[in-house]
Amino acid sequence: MDLEPGTMDSVRSGPFGQIFRPDNFVFGQSGAGNNWAKGHYTEGAELIDSVLDVVRKEAENCDCLQGFQVCHSLGGGTGSGMGTLLISKIREEYPDRMMLTFSVFPSPKVSDTVVEPYNATLSVHQLVENADECMVLDNEALYDICFRTLKLATPTFGDLNHLISATMSGVTCCLRFPGQLNSDLRKLAVNLIPFPRLHFFMVGFAPLTSRGSQQYRALTVPELTQQMWDSKNMMCAADPRHTPLPHRLGHVPGKMSTKEVDEHDQRPEQELLLLRGVDPEQREVERVRHPA
16 A cells, blocks of 8 residues: 555556555555655545455455554655554454564665654554564664675665565564474564563574675574674664563574574573563573573
C-alpha cells in the first residue's frame, strides 16, 4: 500500500510484480508529503478501510492464521503515519494474533528530509502499544555495513534493501523450514521478551563479506559465532557487546549443531541474565526455560 500511485506502478512493472495479486495493490493519489499526521489522520484514514478489506480477505484464506508481518519505514509519512494506523486497526480486529514489524528507522547519512526524526518519534509510541515484536532496522547501520564490510563505494537503496531482505529471510526461516528448535511468532516472543513493552529486537546477519574477500574467509563455527554478535553485522547502530541483553536467539540454518555454536559463544552469561535478575549459577536451568 502507498498513498501515491508511483511506487505501486514501479512494483507492478518490476521483476517481482507477478508475485502479488492485482487486487491487493491499494494506493491513494495525493501522497502524505512526509507528514506523519497526514498518513495517520487524514489521507491514510480515508484509505485504511480498503487496506483492511484486503487484509480480511487474505486472513480468511488462511487455515491457521498465526499473525501479521508489517514492513515499513519510519522516515516518511505513509510508512510511519499510515503504517502505525494499519497496525493499530489490525490489533483491534485481530487482538489474539501476533504482530511482527520490520521497522526501518531514519538516518541523516542516507536522507534528505528534515522531518524524519519527528515521524519516527511519533511512530515509536504506536509500536510500543500495538506491536508484539519489532525488528529494528537502522539506515545508518545498513549504510555502514555496505560501506565498511561489503566495501561498496556508493551504496544504493537497492543494496540496503538487499540486506533487509536477507535479514527477514533469516528471521523467518524457522517458520518456513524444518529444524530441531523451530519456533513460531508467539514462541519467539515468549523466549525473547522479558516485559511486554520491551519488544524491540536487534537483528544481525552473518556471514557478511565483500566480494573480493569471500575466498579468503573461512566459514567455520567460531567465525560465524563471532560475526553473529559483532556490531559490524548488526542492522541497527548499537553495539551488543556493551549492552546488557535479557535474551538472545540465533537462527543457524545448515548442518551446524547447536552444541557447536553454544561452545564457541564467548559472551558472559552474567550479562545475558542481568536484566532478569537471575543467579548466573542457575544459567543451565534458565537456558532450558528461555533458550538463547
